[in-house]
Amino acid sequence: MLALSHDAWLAIGLSFKVSLVATLAALPVATLFALILARGNFPGKALFDGIIHLPLVLPPVVTGYALLLLMGRKGVIGAFLDRTFGIVFAFRWTGAALAAAVMAMPIIVRAIRLSIEAVDRRLEQASGTLGAGPVVTFFLVTLPLSLPGILVGGTLGFAKALGEFGATITFVSNIPGETRTIASAIYTASQSPDGDAEALILSGIAVAIGLGALIVSELMARWFRRSAT
Amino acid sequence: MISVDVSRRQGQFLVSAAFESDGGILALFGPSGSGKSSIIRLIAGLDRPDRGRIVLGGVVVADTDQRIFLPAHRRRVGVVFQESLLFPHLTVLANLRYGRHFTPRAERRIAEEPVIDTLGIGHLLQRHPATLSGGERQRVAIGRALLASPRLLLMDEPLASLDWDRRQEILPLIERLRDEFAIPILYVSHAVEEVARLASEVAVMEQGRIVRLGPARQVLHTGIGDSPDRFQITSVLEGRLGEPDKVYGLTPVEHPSGRLWLSGLIGPVGRTVHVVVRGVDVSLATERPRRLSIRTVLAAHIVDLVVTDGPTALAETELKDGTRLMVSLTRQAVDELALAVGRDVFVLIKSVAVDQRPI
Secondary structure (H helix, E strand, C coil): CCCHHHHHHHHHHHHHHHHHHHHHHHHHHHHHHHHHHHCCCCCCCCHHHHHHHHHHHHCCCHHHHHHHHCCCCCHHHHHHHHHHCCCCCCCHHHHHHHHHHHHHHHHHHHHHHHHCCCCCCHHHHHHHHCCCCCHHHHHHHHHHHHHHHHHHHHHHHHHHHCCCCCCHHHHCCCCCCCCCCCHHHHHHHCCCCCHHHHHHHHHHHHHHHHHHHHHHHHCCCCCCCCCCC | EEEEEEEEECCCCCEEEEEECCCCCCCCCCCCCCCCCHHHHHHHHCCCCEEEEEECEEEEEEEEECEEECCCCHHCCEECCCCCCCCCCCCCCHHHHHHHHHHCHHCCCCCHHHHHHCCCHHHCCCCHHHHHHHHHHHHHHHHHHHCHHHCCCEECCCCCCHHHHHHHHHHHHHHHHHHHHHHHHHHEEECCCHHHHHCCCCEECCEEEEEEEEEEEHHHHHHHCCCCHHCCCCEEEEEEEEECEEECCCEEECCCCCCEEEECCCCCCCCCEEEEEEEHHEEEECCCCCCCCCEEEEEEEEEEEEEECEEEEEEEEECCCCCCEEEEEEEHHHHHHHCCCEEEEEEEEEEHHHHCCCC
């Protein structure tokens, strides 16, 4: 097929693994955040909302650096996780997934929040009068009815995670086979004198995947809208 | 069975109500915005009372003095909402069975089959709510609430969003639920015809409080001076259903003063019904008329007569069982027939006027 180096194929495979894990790990957390934002009413809600959306507006390097400070081996949380559970994020593919998850979080939360807000609260009240407590009601009514937002958010988040570069390279560097994703591989190739062709092909692949994900999420959103009426 | 004494302030609006019911159907009746739905929400546990106490079947579900407040899911109070609120992602069957999972086994006293049969929804079980008509949806919503075997069933304007035909289809079903499943029902409506037909007791609400409370027959009767609009003057007669005349599609209601004919075949024989009669649909005769198209002729005597300077007059008649029946007529008729208080008369009611039309 295409004249791609072994490293490049490695990067493509790794990117999919990292993005998939990042998305799957981010979804439950994003759903919880979205639920808190959609239904909660507490002081500091705007601040909470702001912190979740921060990765959207900060330079990705700052997010990566913050992750390094917090989750690195000597970071406050990272050191604790290393000591107690032996979990290490720094310079591992899991760290790349963490960085991608944090960067994708705002997009996923946003999609799910809109979906939860569209659920008729009176359906939840009806569930209550039938004897279902709030937690059961969430899983039997709110969650299934928010599924469109969760799927659309997941797809967009996956696309965003595939494209992540700044936070990843700052947090977990650019180690072939471990943390070198498509984006890092393009950067590496573009920096080497004979890497133009590879950078171009990888860029093409990135565009194709990103566009594909966006189209899929739009088609899903449309399909859900149609089946809802 | 049910004892409610609560108040709650919502913005500028104060809702405050106290009533008790021993089963059967108690109707909360009043114009929209009178606070009926607020009372429903307080009893269902969807809102907290500012003050008061609610006891359902011996269980205190709310008491502000004792700081007791059971949330909706621990009250076992079924609610049928105006807009059905079926779960759109579940089939009809899954909707119907939803509440059963949360009902303790020992308390599941209402079985699935009789409810599905009574409501006539057996052919809809695999469908999704979006594909149902409004009437079908409401029947499923009633079934869903019933199958949780609630202590009390609250119905919040369950027929208000339906057209007349659908109402006629569902009203008898609610009567059957009342009779067959022996479940106390609190029925909220602004339609006097529904309330008169279903309820044994009526609480009339206005501006957040109960202004009248008692047996339907007394409460729904609008006497002289209660309303300036003669089209609003209504009376309620109570009688027992007789054997329907299938050939002509009429059903008699036996009353001590005579026999009333309702259009339509209504059953079962012997059931007590309330019939709402508007004053403008009633005529008076001083002797028993013969060769007349009006089918219903009841013996009565005049107990009150209000003659205005204008063209109209209002007579209050008393039937043999003591029921008061209001008659709207012209001043000219009063003079020509020499009507006066104490005079024996015959009350004529057009059968086509007292079918089950909403008034």
